[in-house]
Amino acid sequence: MPLDQTRTPYFQALLEYVDSGVLPFHTPGHIQGVGMDLAFREFVGDNVCAIDLTPMPGIDDLLQPTESIREAQELAAEAWGADHTFFLINGSTSGNQCMMMAAVNPGDKIAVPRNSHKSMLGGLVMSGACPVYMAPEVDEELHMDHCVTPETVAQTIDEHPDLVAVYLVSPTYYGAAADLASIERIVHGAGKLMLVDEAWGPHFHFHPALPLSATAAGADLCINSTHKMLSAFSQCAMLHQKGDRIKLDRLKAVLKMFLSTSPNLPMVASLDVARKQMACDGAALLSHAIELAEEARRRLNRIEGLYCFGEELQGRKGVFDVDPTKVAVTVKGLGYTGYEASHLLRHRYNIQVELADLFNVVALFTIGTTREAAERFVTAFEEMARDDRPVDMYAPSGILEQRLNRGNYRLPKIPPMRMLPRDAFLAPAEFVRFKESKGRICAETISPYPPGIPVLAPGEEITRDIIDYVRLELKAGIRIQGPYDDELKVIRVVRE
Ligand SMILES: Cc1ncc(COP(=O)(O)O)c(C=O)c1O
Structure with a gap:
């Protein structure tokens, strides 16, 4: 029987503690805000302080969940189509480390894309595994790298039949998603484990217009930064497990090693609530975000000198699908570097983007993006494009020219x-x-x-x-x- 996704058992447990009027003699030392610096407390609000508690009777323990966190994680597993889900409070950074520690032993070979986040390397150092690097597809036109292809995965497995696991990053920071379904057939067909860093795709599972999620594709383990594209507090992430290839006792032991014994409870509660929001209203909220992003993309692409890729990129090497909520604007046609455009957006228009590189800026259009914000974003680019800036991409330092001439510009x-x-x-x-x-x-x-x-x-x-x-x-x-x-x-x- 489906679970009741309107419930938020862990958040509820915290509220019940607050309502019960218990006299607290426990951590954290600010004692529900009473001992906290007043200016800070007034700014963050009494309620956040009131639920900043510690595991105790009635408030489940993230390390040994038996009550409300257990239920909250079961609800999350159902919502994301996993067999088990674990809440993380040190981001996908710890998720990557936990995945590796759970899946590979010292000396084991694991295939990893070279364009992995640096936390993957932390996982390699901790686990002692031996990386076999897979080259991501480099897009010379957009000056970014995409995902690894099923062909690259197959070839890597052919060349290294002793691989234990294949680790993938999908989507990329720019929003390109890999062909996870084909890769799953290859990886599992060869008897290897499939681990996916889906830090940037926690929303995929909740909307048909978004790329296939890693859990739906059948990954053995995958991580989501719930804080990146959904509404949980910063640092909040989830690790999803599926199937019987991963030893659950080993995974649970690893998680216990990585988790603080004093998790921040408002953070944990925000995971519980973010799951409810997605399970109950995710499709509608994401439809709105996608609509705003697509509208912005259409208008940005009408501005001479700008290019904002969308679904037309599907089929390009390393791009099986595209996350429309990542609005990546290639600004080199305006004569700006991405860094300059980002600086201008911030200092002239009071807009901060997520990412800038030499040629692009990337803005996130999430469930928190309003129509007004989208309008201001597009208008800023329209104004920027009207500016009389001499196109000086190749001068005066010669840095860009050198970069463009390098062929493989980034890696x-x-x-x-x-x-x-x-x-x-x-x-x-x-x-x-x-x-x-x-x-x-x-x-x-x-x-x-x-x-x-x-x-x-x-x-x-x-x-x-x-x-x-x-x-x-x-x-x-x-x-x-x-x-x-x-x-x-x-x-x-x-x-x-
Ligand atoms: C692909 C990828 N994986 C993992 C991480 C780490 O995630 P977190 O910041 O949630 O620790 C990031 C962060 O940007 C990332 O881009």
């Missing part, structure tokens, strides 16, 4: 792996000047951000190509995530 060639990520990460290390580090084995992660895709992982040899690429990124003002030295004057390498 330099994957360097040779000399050690397992875990071994390099844990090995005795030293610092050397980055520009003189050619030939050394990297002991940290180097990810230009956005979009946070590593160009160097622990265990990989530092090549001239990568040094040049990263120095170009630094020159263009891009932040590099991962290194000990934020400016990357020095890099952490394995001691020789």
Whole structure:
């Protein structure tokens, strides 16, 4: 019998505690806001403070759920079509780490796309697994990379029959989705595990116009950042499990290791409520978001110099489907870099986008986007396009010209792996000047951000190509995530 998706058992348990008037002598120390800095409390509101509690009788424990969290997770599993769902409070970052720790052992081979989020590398370091990198499809026209194709997955399995698991990222940060159904047939047909980082697709399961969700495609494990595209608080995510290939006892043990013993309860409650919202009203809410996004896309595409990809991209290599709620605007035709456009949007129009890269800005049109906001977004671009800006993409620094001439503009060639990520990460290390580090084995992660895709992982040899690429990124003002030295004057390498 279907569960009652209008229920929010965990949120309800918190409200009941508040209503009961219990005299609290427990964590957190602010005691339902009484001891909290007044200005902060007044701003965030008494109610958030009142439900910031701790597991106790009547308030279930995320680490050992037996009551309301258990029910809330069962409701979520039903809503997302999973067999089991687990709430996470450290984002899909911890989800990636948990998936790897649950699925692979030290030395096990796992196929991973090179354009994975850096948290995948955390999973490799923690699990001790051996990555086999799969190249994502590079779109030279849009200057972005898409998903890996079923052909790439099949070829990787052919070349590495000893693979234990295949890990995928779908959708990408830009909204391209992989052909998960075909990949599932290939992966499971070969007897491998299928893990999907669906951080950007928690909404897919709730609307027919959105790409097929990873659970519907039959992934053994997948993660959703519920906070990214749905309404849960930041850091809130879910891990979905399906089928009998993953050992549930191992997965549960891993989750216990990763979860705080003091989860933030308003966050956990926001997951419970976000699930109810999707299960009950998801289709209608998402229809509205999709309609606004498609309308904005149509209008943006009428502006000379702009391109905002949509469903016409389906069928391009690495793009099986497209998430319409990601509005990726290629601005290079206006003579702006994506960074400049993002800066202008913020400083002239008071609009903040999710992501900017050299050529694009990406805006999220979610269930929280209003018609007024969409209108302001489009109008800002209309105004920007009317500006008399000389097209200076290739001047004065020459950075863009160099980038355009590189062919593979974003991802330099994957360097040779000399050690397992875990071994390099844990090995005795030293610092050397980055520009003189050619030939050394990297002991940290180097990810230009956005979009946070590593160009160097622990265990990989530092090549001239990568040094040049990263120095170009630094020159263009891009932040590099991962290194000990934020400016990357020095890099952490394995001691020789
Ligand atoms: C593809 C992908 N996976 C995982 C993550 C990490 O998610 P979270 O921020 O929820 O920890 C991100 C974050 O941007 C991401 O883009």
